[in-house]
Amino acid sequence: MNVDSTKIRDQYSVYLEKVATDFEDLFLGKREGHLAEYMYEGVEDSFKEVTKENEHYYVIRSDIDNISKNSKDLYGVLGDDINFIELGPGSESSVKEKTLPLLKEFKSISSYHAVDYHIKFSLSASNLVKLFIPNVQNVFSYKSDFTKDFPVQKINGRVCVLLWGSTFSNFLDSEINQILQNINKHLKVGDFFIASMDCSSDLDLIKKAYSAKKISRTIIINIFKFFKNKFNLHCFDDSKFEFEYKWNKEKNEVNLCLKAKEAQRFSFYGRIIDIPKGKKYSLVRSRKFSQGWVDLMLRNNGFKCAKTFSNKENVAVNIYVAQKV
Numbered sequence: 001m002n003v004d005s006t007k008i009r010d011q012y013s014v015y016l017e018k019v020a021t022d023f024e025d026l027f028l029g030k031r032e033g034h035l036a037e038y039m040y041e042g043v044e045d046s047f048k049e050v051t052k053e054n055e056h057y058y059v060i061r062s063d064i065d066n067i068s069k070n071s072k073d074l075y076g077v078l079g080d081d082i083n084f085i086e087l088g089p090g091s092e093s094s095v096k097e098k099t100l101p102l103l104k105e106f107k108s109i110s111s112y113h114a115v116d117y118h119i120k121f122s123l124s125a126s127n128l129v130k131l132f133i134p135n136v137q138n139v140f141s142y143k144s145d146f147t148k149d150f151p152v153q154k155i156n157g158r159v160c161v162l163l164w165g166s167t168f169s170n171f172l173d174s175e176i177n178q179i180l181q182n183i184n185k186h187l188k189v190g191d192f193f194i195a196s197m198d199c200s201s202d203l204d205l206i207k208k209a210y211s212a213k214k215i216s217r218t219i220i221i222n223i224f225k226f227f228k229n230k231f232n233l234h235c236f237d238d239s240k241f242e243f244e245y246k247w248n249k250e251k252n253e254v255n256l257c258l259k260a261k262e263a264q265r266f267s268f269y270g271r272i273i274d275i276p277k278g279k280k281y282s283l284v285r286s287r288k289f290s291q292g293w294v295d296l297m298l299r300n301n302g303f304k305c306a307k308t309f310s311n312k313e314n315v316a317v318n319i320y321v322a323q324k325v
């Protein structure tokens with residue numbers, strides 16, 4: 001075995017250990033809402049499926065409307081010859097409906113960098129930008145976890161970090177602080193960070209969006225499917241779960257859960273895991289943010305909020321334009 005294949009194998013065993021720990025933590029009740037990373041594994045285009053199958057899922061629609069209505073103004077704020085770093089670009093449709101409409105406004109873009117922990121997402125994002133935005137000079141893609149430091153090529157000139165899709169919704173405050181610190185490291189004073197964040201407080205809207213069972217089929221059950229396949233767990237049956245969502249009033253968040261329709265037992269890394277009938281596992285959280293929270297988080301991490309764009313007809317997902325101070 002040569003050095004490179006040993007290195008690749010080592011990286012893979014580190015990854016496998018992390019996946020095993022993540023799932024063990026869930027089954028042993030040590031952590032919850034932390035498995036969003038695995039939602040998209042093997043799913044072709046979750047973004048497309050979720051919007052197609054659930055007309056009430058406002059998060060995607062509201063984000064797209066808000067970006068398209070305000071892309072000219074966003075261009076006005078940022079100006080030409082800027083370098084974009086997009087964190088978590090996601091699947092092809094999200095890049096086509098969110099990132100490209102904004103980038104098309106620019107006469108000249110110095111570079112575009114896509115960072116995602118799924119390499120297929122960062123590659124497809126940078127390929128789409130190369131294909132549809134002729135005015136961008138250089139395009140790069142990276143597979144990286146942005147809660148750790150994310151590497152990018154050396155950038156000369158002004159920078160804007162993009163984060164669409166209320167991606168912060170899945171993270172705890174401590175993790176968001178870490179991501180903001182990581183972003184800050186790549187920026188100079190006056191550079192931009194643009195994020196869309198779900199600020200909905202309309203409980204009816206939230207209920208309609210998350211009570212749709214189809215979200216589960218596409219992405220939430222996929223987390224258990226991924227777990228079963230990754231570890232060849234013949235005794236673990238992912239079809240014995242049903243989707244449930246729970247509105248957590250104190251935390252202002254939706255918990256996306258799977259509830260056991262039947263009891264089952266399986267062995268994992270020598271440990272017996274018992275799943276009683278009716279047991280609920282909270283796999284993913286979707287936080288809803290307040291203006292006060294956004295201002296505080298930005299301020300605590302060296303940013304000021306320069307502008308907010310909200311979709312007046314359907315107040316839900318806002319776009320925050322922050323600047324490094």
Ligand SMILES: C[S@@+](CC[C@H](N)C(=O)[O-])C[C@H]1O[C@@H](n2cnc3c(N)ncnc32)[C@H](O)[C@@H]1O
Pocket residue numbers: 037040047087088089090091094098115116117118121144145146147163164165166167
């Ligand atoms: C909520 S989706 C948003 C996708 C897309 N930007 C949109 O607006 O629909 C989050 C995206 O970020 C990526 N992601 C989430 N956490 C990440 C992390 N810690 N490091 C790298 N990528 C991450 C996911 O793979 C996914 O592509």
